[in-house]
Amino acid sequence: MSIAFKVYVHCANCQKNYGSLLEPPDAEDSPQDIDELLESNFLREQKFMCRECESPIGIITDIKELRNDQLVAVRRLEPCS
Numbered sequence: 001m002s003i004a005f006k007v008y009v010h011c012a013n014c015q016k017n018y019g020s021l022l023e024p025p026d027a028e029d030s031p032q033d034i035d036e037l038l039e040s041n042f043l044r045e046q047k048f049m050c051r052e053c054e055s056p057i058g059i060i061t062d063i064k065e066l067r068n069d070q071l072v073a074v075r076r077l078e079p080c081s
């Protein structure tokens with residue numbers, strides 16, 4: 001089974017939103033759902049970059065979990081303030 005996450009990022013610089021598809025490696029400690037993804041080093045190691053302005057500073061707003069290309073979960077993240 002292949003698992004992937006579509007992560008939506010809001011650019012802090014130009015205020016545009018963009019999506020990034022993450023495919024964790026097939027490893028024992030790879031995240032298997034959105035909760036695990038959020039706590040994972042895998043996510044922290046990801047480098048997001050805005051396609052419009054190339055700013056690396058972004059805020060994750062939404063995450064979708066895909067299994068075998070089927071959408072199985074959606075999470076909207078509250079911005080921490």
Ligand SMILES: [Zn+2]
Binds near residue numbers: 012014051054055
């Ligand atoms: Zn931007």
